[in-house]
Amino acid sequence: MAASRYDVLGIGNAIVDVIARAEDDFLVAHGMHKGTMALIDQKRAEKIYRAMGPAVESSGGSAANTIVGVASFGGRAAFVGKVKNDELGQAFTHDIRAARVAFDTKPATAGPSTARCYIMVTPDGERTMNTFLGAAQDLHPKDIDEAAIAASAVVYLEGYLWDPPHAKEAFVKAADIAHKSGRRVALTLSDAFCVDRYRAEFLNLIRKGTVDILFANERELHSLYETSDFDTAVKQLRADARLAVVTRSEKGCVVVARDGVEAVQAMPIEKVVDVTGAGDLFAAGFLIGHSHGKDHRTAARLGALAAAEVIQHIGARPAVSLKALAAENGLPV
Amino acid sequence: MAASRYDVLGIGNAIVDVIARAEDDFLVAHGMHKGTMALIDQKRAEKIYRAMGPAVESSGGSAANTIVGVASFGGRAAFVGKVKNDELGQAFTHDIRAARVAFDTKPATAGPSTARCYIMVTPDGERTMNTFLGAAQDLHPKDIDEAAIAASAVVYLEGYLWDPPHAKEAFVKAADIAHKSGRRVALTLSDAFCVDRYRAEFLNLIRKGTVDILFANERELHSLYETSDFDTAVKQLRADARLAVVTRSEKGCVVVARDGVEAVQAMPIEKVVDVTGAGDLFAAGFLIGHSHGKDHRTAARLGALAAAEVIQHIGARPAVSLKALAAENGLPV
Numbered sequence: 001m002a003a004s005r006y007d008v009l010g011i012g013n014a015i016v017d018v019i020a021r022a023e024d025d026f027l028v029a030h031g032m033h034k035g036t037m038a039l040i041d042q043k044r045a046e047k048i049y050r051a052m053g054p055a056v057e058s059s060g061g062s063a064a065n066t067i068v069g070v071a072s073f074g075g076r077a078a079f080v081g082k083v084k085n086d087e088l089g090q091a092f093t094h095d096i097r098a099a100r101v102a103f104d105t106k107p108a109t110a111g112p113s114t115a116r117c118y119i120m121v122t123p124d125g126e127r128t129m130n131t132f133l134g135a136a137q138d139l140h141p142k143d144i145d146e147a148a149i150a151a152s153a154v155v156y157l158e159g160y161l162w163d164p165p166h167a168k169e170a171f172v173k174a175a176d177i178a179h180k181s182g183r184r185v186a187l188t189l190s191d192a193f194c195v196d197r198y199r200a201e202f203l204n205l206i207r208k209g210t211v212d213i214l215f216a217n218e219r220e221l222h223s224l225y226e227t228s229d230f231d232t233a234v235k236q237l238r239a240d241a242r243l244a245v246v247t248r249s250e251k252g253c254v255v256v257a258r259d260g261v262e263a264v265q266a267m268p269i270e271k272v273v274d275v276t277g278a279g280d281l282f283a284a285g286f287l288i289g290h291s292h293g294k295d296h297r298t299a300a301r302l303g304a305l306a307a308a309e310v311i312q313h314i315g316a317r318p319a320v321s322l323k324a325l326a327a328e329n330g331l332p333v
Numbered sequence: 334m335a336a337s338r339y340d341v342l343g344i345g346n347a348i349v350d351v352i353a354r355a356e357d358d359f360l361v362a363h364g365m366h367k368g369t370m371a372l373i374d375q376k377r378a379e380k381i382y383r384a385m386g387p388a389v390e391s392s393g394g395s396a397a398n399t400i401v402g403v404a405s406f407g408g409r410a411a412f413v414g415k416v417k418n419d420e421l422g423q424a425f426t427h428d429i430r431a432a433r434v435a436f437d438t439k440p441a442t443a444g445p446s447t448a449r450c451y452i453m454v455t456p457d458g459e460r461t462m463n464t465f466l467g468a469a470q471d472l473h474p475k476d477i478d479e480a481a482i483a484a485s486a487v488v489y490l491e492g493y494l495w496d497p498p499h500a501k502e503a504f505v506k507a508a509d510i511a512h513k514s515g516r517r518v519a520l521t522l523s524d525a526f527c528v529d530r531y532r533a534e535f536l537n538l539i540r541k542g543t544v545d546i547l548f549a550n551e552r553e554l555h556s557l558y559e560t561s562d563f564d565t566a567v568k569q570l571r572a573d574a575r576l577a578v579v580t581r582s583e584k585g586c587v588v589v590a591r592d593g594v595e596a597v598q599a600m601p602i603e604k605v606v607d608v609t610g611a612g613d614l615f616a617a618g619f620l621i622g623h624s625h626g627k628d629h630r631t632a633a634r635l636g637a638l639a640a641a642e643v644i645q646h647i648g649a650r651p652a653v654s655l656k657a658l659a660a661e662n663g664l665p666v
Contacts, residue, residue, distance in 0.1 A: 018424075020431075021652070054401070054428040056648060057390035068387070087420040087446070091351075095387040098353075113420070314647075315389060319354070 002151065004183075006102070007075040007291045009152035011144070011174055012063025013136040013160050013167075014081030014105070015115040016088040017276070019314060020055040022120035027128055032120065035219075037129040037191040039163060040118075045132040048118050057088070058315040059095035060117055061136075062190060063158040065277045065316045068099040069284025069306050072322040073333050075291065078102040078148055080170075084135035089114035099317070105143050108135045125272035125311065139167040149174050150181035153291050154213070156283070159190035162198040175210050186213035188283055189220040196223050206240050213290070214244040215283045221246050234261060245300065247282050249275075252304065255296040264300035267308035277316025281306035285322070288333055302331055335484065337516075339435070340408040340624040342485035344477070344507055345396025346469040346493050346500075347414030347438070348448040349421040350609070352647060353388040355453035360461055365453065368552075370462040370524045372496060373451075378465040381451050390421070391648040392428035393450055394469075395523060396491040398610045398649045401432040402617025402639050405655040406666050408624065411435040411481055413503075417468035422447035432650070438476050441468045458605035458644065472500040482507050483514035486624050487546070489616070492523035495531040508543050519546040521616055522553040529556050539573050546623070547577040548616045554579050567594060578633065580615050582608075585637065588629040597633035600641035610649025614639035618655070621666055635664055 027034050030048060040048065059068075064079055071077040079096055083089030085107040092114060096103045115136040120128045139161070149155055155178040161167040175185045187205065189195050195202060195216075202224065205211050214237075218230065225233040237244050237256050244256040252265040285306035289299025306322050313319050326333050360367050363381060373381065392401075397412055404410040412429055416422030418440040425447060429436045448469040453461045472494070482488055488511040494500040508518045520538065522528050528535060528549075535557065538544050547570075551563065558566040570577050570589050577589040585598040618639035622632025639655050646652050659666050 049427060052431065054392065054431045054650060055424070057424060059387065091388070091390060094382060098385065098387045317387060 004153040005076065005151035006078045006148070006153065008067060008070045008154045008156050008287050009078040009080065009148060010063035010067035010156040011080045011161065011170065012158040013061050013115055013133060013164070014064060014083045014092055015061040015117045015131065015136060016092055017058045017060035017117050017119050017316060018049070018055045019058060019119045019121060019274070019276070020053040022053065022122060024122050027120060027122070032128045032130065034122065034128050035126050036193050037131055038193070040130045040132050042112070042132060045116070045118065045130070048130055052118060052120065056314065057091065058317070059092045060276070060316045062160060062188065062280050063156055064096060065280035066156060066283045066287070067101050068096060068317050069281045069322060070288050071100045072318045073284065073288040073302070073326065074323040075288045078152065080105050080143060080145070082108060082136050082139040082143065083114045084108045084111065086113050088116065089135065104145070108138055111135060111138060119276055121274045121276070121314065125275050127274060127276040133164055137164045139164055139170055141166065141169045141173045144170050144173050144177070146177050149177040150183070152178070152183060154184045154186055154287055156186045156287065158188050159194045159198065159202065162194065162201065184212040185210060186215065186287065187211045188215040188279065189224065192219040192223040195220050199224060203240070209242065212242050214241045215247070215279065215286070216244065217247045217279055245286055245303070247279055253282070253300050255300055257296065262296060264297055264304065267304045269308050269312055272311050274314045275311045277310040278307045280316060281310040281318065292333055298331065302326060302333065305329055305331060337486040338409065338484035339411045339481070339486065341400060341403045341487045341489050341620050342411040342413065342481060343396035343400035343489040344413045344494065344503065345394050345491040346448055346466060346497070347397060347416045347425055348394040348450045348464065348469060349425055350391045350393035350450050350452050350649060351382070351388045352391060352452045352454060352609070353386040355385065355455060357455050360453060360455070365461045365463065367455065367461050368459050369526050370464055371526070373463045373465050375445070375465060378449070378451065378463070381463055385451060385453065389647065390424065391650070392425045393649045395493060395521065395613050396489055397429060398613035399489060399616045399620070400434050401429060401650050402614045402655060403621050404433045405651045406617065406621040406635070406659060407656040408621045411485065413438050413476060413478070415441060415469050415472040415476065416447045417441045417444065419446050421449065422468065437478070441471055444468060444471060452609055454607045454609070454647065458608050460607060460609040466497055470497045472497055472503055474499065474502045474506045477503050477506050477510070479510050482510040483516070485511070485516060487517045487519055487620055489519045489620065491521050492527050492531065492535065495527065495534065517545040518543060519548065519620065520544040521548040521612065522557065525552040525556040528553050532557060536573070542575065545575050547574045548580070548612065549577065550580045550612055578619055578636070580612055586615070586633050588633055590629065595629060597630055597637065600637045602641050602645055605644050607647045608644045610643040611640045613649060614643040614651065625666055631664065635659060635666065638662055638664060
């Protein structure tokens with residue numbers, strides 16, 4: 001196997017977040033399910049935007065946030081995702097490249113605008129997301145650069161890729177190239193409703209070994225196995241997955257491996273400001289640890305550290321160098 | 334004099350801020366003067382953007398920030414400024430309207446893009462600004478709605494309006510309408526280099542009574558009177574201006590009136606994150622207090638409160654309700 005060019009290459013929906021504070025009754029009034037992601041069309045996007053408060057725009061996208069986290073830890077990182085060449089697409093491209101991530105996917109020159117996610121942050125710090133996929137709809141297998149995939153130690157994919165019509169073909173193509181090149185494939189389940197939409201396909205990917213490392217939060221895990229009992233779900237997960245990490249917010253996480261299940265604590269923090277990106281940054285920390293040969297506990301602690309950083313400010317990408325933060329916390333990478 | 338429809342109507346450059354953290358040596362390498370605003374053309378804008386780190390986009394503009402602050406205090410507020418009908422212009426329009434500010438200036442449909450200000454925030458919390466004026470260049474006297482001006486208790490203008498070619502004509506037209514309607518005119522000097530560009534004109538406006546209330550920070554005051562001695566400058570200011578407030582960062586402010594000079598302390602805060610908007614929000618608090626008939630000291634304390642809020646987070650607009658914050662601090666408006 002050739003030396004890798006990238007520690008992690010991520011494939012996901014390229015999205016700009018439009019973030020506003022909102023009260024809980026705003027969610028109720030607009031039929032939003034707190035803490036989840038809903039896909040919306042342009043008409044609903046316009047309606048939500050008109051109703052929501054003053055916002056800030058910040059590059060987002062689940063896998064993109066993870067990849068920026070990997071780069072912030074000092075990892076060699078690349079991203080594949082589709083923007084349009086409009087102002088928000090230019091901002092997305094600027095931000096991810098400025099984070100030292102290789103990003104070469106050709107932008108769309110026609111069709112819908114760059115994807116945006118309207119995020120309501122409630123006073124408890126929880127985020128509720130409404131995604132207009134726009135140009136991200138058009139991610140296509142031809143956007144997958146075979147050489148880049150083959151040169152990445154880990155290919156990281158988001159479950160959200162099941163939503164656009166051709167992105168899952170891109171996903172399968174990338175996983176196939178990765179495995180043929182002796183690389184590993186990681187997947188995040190993304191969202192409980194996303195799991196609900198594609199449960200059988202996700203289970204199939206996990207069981208047949210397309211996925212080597214699985215990330216899920218508790219709600220996604222419960223949705224995957226259609227059970228409200230955590231231990232039952234973990235038992236099934238252990239039988240199905242090679243390696244999985246289940247994040248449980250302030251309760252930390254559980255690393256589920258064939259040889260055992262290990263719980264790792266969350267990092268204590270003062271105040272949750274905005275949980276957007278918590279799962280994405282956890283994955284970044286775990287992946288950088290894993291790709292640098294750390295044990296599961298250390299990798300999980302790096303994940304917890306990155307998640308703790310991102311939930312203490314508005315926005316889903318790190319505000320400080322995670323490499324420096326890890327070193328300060330006795331977890332050099 | 335008819336009852337007012339607005340407590341404050343602001344006229345200024347309509348700008349979207351593009352904010353990134355930067356080290357001091359970045360400023361040096363790019364020939365930037367820390368803590369000031371420089372006008373840049375499109376070529377330099379592109380060069381700076383390419384070089385700067387990951388950014389967030391947030392509506393800005395000095396007078397616009399002030400007006401949003403007035404609305405956050407519960408004031409009736411309106412804004413006049415020129416965007417293009419592009420994505421950033423739509424974001425600016427959304428944000429200011431979502432803050433309950435009347436904003437009806439017709440957007441440009443051709444010509445350069447919505448103005449943007451590339452802001453570098455250094456580790457000390459200081460901000461260094463590079464403004465590409467874009468569509469704001471085209472603010473014109475015909476954008477001034479006579480009825481709206483005549484119905485505003487205070488018309489608030491930014492010194493930055495001297496930069497675009499026709500905006501100062503709009504400024505003079507608005508001041509003229511305001512005075513004919515028995516309203517007051519307030520001006521902020523904006524920036525020490527801006528004062529340097531238009532010193533004689535600003536002094537003339539102050540001395541001939543076009544300006545009833547003047548806002549300046551210490552550096553702008555020193556630039557106005559070309560002296561490094563604060564007391565000398567205040568003495569001259571007292572002779573020239575009807576009412577002026579000079580802000581001095583952590584040293585608080587000085588209210589300079591014909592009948593005396595009064596110092597008011599700053600609000601103590603824990604950590605300065607980003608000083609962008611400090612002066613703008615000070616003006617918001619002072620103006621809301623003034624327009625509600627509070628004494629100068631109380632108005633200045635409201636200004637200090639709003640400034641303290643905005644410098645404790647990234648971005649130049651309040652993150653909480655200033656009305657609620659004022660009530661909590663025993664300063665109901």
